[in-house]
Amino acid sequence: KQEVTQIPAALSVPEGENLVLNCSFTDSAIYNLQWFRQDPGKGLTSLLLIQSSQREQTSGRLNASLDKSSGRSTLYIAASQPGDSATYLCAVRLTTDSWGKLQFGAGTQVVVTP
């Protein structure tokens, strides 16, 4: 059974510092990996989708790397801002799953202090 782990569970940084969020998964037979942001009481906002054939994906201040063989992905957020405070979730889709359902980690709760 695929297990997706996110460490740390919570993180607090001062404004301006770079954020590094980790995601690991036990089954390397993934089709792709998606990073989401969740604000309190809200749904999920997609940040980046990285295919299994890709090593990284970038959008603005966000960069996600993927090392499928070691079962790891890292989300980097450059020059953090208080508005980046949220819970960040990673999720994988397995190639063995017929319908592409997402399997999630429990998330990393981030607080960026002014």
Add this chain to the structure above:
Amino acid sequence: GAGVSQSPRYKVAKRGQDVALRCDPISGHVSLFWYQQALGQGPEFLTYFQNEAQLDKSGLPSDRFFAERPEGSVSTLKIQRTQQEDSAVYLCASTPSRAGYTEAFFGQGTRLTVV
């Protein structure tokens, strides 16, 4: 619509009551997923629809949970005889492809509290 819409946003149910949660996906999206998110956890898969066909219901926790998407657009998740352990946020997601391998778009969720 512009995004995935879920209603109601909040629902308080007395134990034993039946509830119905609605999801209106992005227009034209073929695939629709329901997930359940317990407090402090990541979402867990419940069920999958491809158009009107429910192709995977392996994540439904009991036979009290029932989902439908009769016309291949709006979907309803129904929970009969609610229990306290059903308290969670219920999230709906849609994707344009026949299988959900492309980017998933989520609704705001319905927070269900069973008292």
